[in-house]
Amino acid sequence: MIASNFSLHKSIDSKIVLYVVAQFIIISSLFSSIAPDYVNKVNGQVVHQKDVSFIGVDMKGLYTSTIHNNRSSIPFPDNYYNDSFKLITNAGMNHIRYVLYWQAYENDPISFTGELQTVASLADKWGLHVIYDNHQFHTSSWLDPIRGSGFPPSLFSDNASYPYGSGGSPADPSAFNWWTKWWNHTITDNKGVDGWNLQIGFLKKVINTVENHNSTLGYEILNEPQIHSVDEWKKIGKYNTFMVNELRKITNKTLVFDTTIPVELHNLKINMTLENMAKLLPTSKDNVVFKISLYGIPAAGSYQEQKLNLLAALTNITRVPLYIGEWNDVSREEHINGEGQVDNEINQAVSDLNQTDAYIMTKKFKDIGAWGWAFWNWNYLPDSTPDFNLITVNMNGDMETTKYFDILKHVVANS
Known part of the structure; x- marks a missing residue:
């Protein structure tokens, strides 16, 4: 999920609109050789950008998601x-983004690999298309022991x-330092081995485990990498x-690269x-897609609309398909972090998704x-943000769907 460090905007700034248009014209000239009727060959299929070919859910497992x-x-x-997979398929969906x-x-490579094999085999059975997402949030549990996940401690200790x-x-300054070195290609583990x-x-290892399964759609390189400066x-x-x-030396399947965070449209330090x-x-852009996250209704004049329109403009110009790899609706409040800086954190008590807004979002997509x-x-596992729960599991291990699954099912049925 996207780490939030941005400002919400309640009205359209005409200067910003003109600026975005100007940027659109500038970058269009860089890609003038691309035909307007371009289609992208995805996993052996010719997929036009106007079609939403893959619809589904983000999913977490056990050993593949255990970071502590x-x-x-x-x-x-x-x-x-x-x-x-039965519930998801019967609801009319055909896609899993597997986190x-x-x-x-690193915690348990044998159990991790075994679970991947199970996922791929059962996805074959149910006719689902899986993107395997190399996920990180707040960089690592090393830097954020409560919420962080992704990069292993061996790159920090x-x-x-x-x-x-x-x-x-x-x-956070520590994240700034670490990501700066990561992009400079100078991060190593505690044995001096290159991080990249x-x-x-x-x-x-992930690819070698699932590559030969019909259900494998592709692989996400790195979820929501951080950017801290324009260079x-x-x-x-x-x-x-x-x-x-x-x-590409070992797979021809879809490769996913992500937009950076924070998505701050007016931050001159990153100049987005x-x-x-x-x-x-x-x-090489062959069989590559661009993933973004959207956690809010793209209402007219809102920050979310400006963000979505800007990122969609990028994919239209470059002719790289746009993948909404995460979406939901949340409410946010400003908080001051330990460094005295403003963070926009999710207000878990009031975050919710209703049927109307779900229709609005998927229609926009x-x-x-x-x-x-x-x-x-x-x-x-339960999440303290209500609409982040499509299912609940009780202490006996029994699974039930929530009202948010019903909302999603109705969206799919009427799309």
Whole structure:
């Protein structure tokens, strides 16, 4: 899920609109050789951008999502994947964005790999298309022991620049230091091994486990990487190119790269223009899609609408399909973090999604020609934000769907 560090805007600023249009024209000239009737070949199928080909949910598992050694007291359901995939398929959906963590692999590689094999086999059975998402949130549990996940502790330990528990969100100095070094390609583990190559090694293990399954749609390189300065756009593009080139040695399936966070449209430190965002694209764009997250209704004049329109403009110009890899509706409040900086945190008590707003959001995705979307979130563990729970599991391991699953099911049936 996207870490929130942005300002909401209640009205359209005409100067900003003109600025975005100008950026659109500038970057269009960079891609003038691309035919307007471009289609992208995705997983062996020719997919027009105007079609929403893949609709489904984000899903978490057990060993693939365990980032701490301690386990929840809630039991993992015996038939979690078979029962879940049956419900999802019967609701008219055809897609899973499967969330997994590099750190979880390091914790227990055998159980991690075995669970991936189960997911792929049962997805084959139910005719689902799976994107395997290399997820991170707040960088790592090393920096944020309560909420952080993703990068393994071996990339942080024994380094005074980012001590344990010092914060992994975009507003935290430790995260700033670590991500700056990551984009400079200078992060190593505690044995001195290059971080980018270590990540490639992890992704190749995932690919080798599930590549030969019909259900495997593709792989997400890195969920929501952080950006802290304007010079990092080009560096992130080099990283994406490196990852795509290495992974293309073993797979021709869809590769997903992400928008950066924070998504701050008026932050001059990162200068989030179309021209700069285009630098994120890998050199080879064949069978590559661009993933974003949207946690709010894109109402006219809102920050969410401006954000979505800007990112959709990027994909229209570059002809790289747009993937709404996470979506939901939440309310946010400003909080001051330990460094005295403003964070926009989710107000869990009032966050909710109703049927009307779900229709509005999915219609918008169709109108802008999204390649696919996945609703956040399907997880056997409860989330304190109500609409992040599509299912509930009791202490006996029995699973039930929530009202949010019914909302999603009605959206699919009427789309």
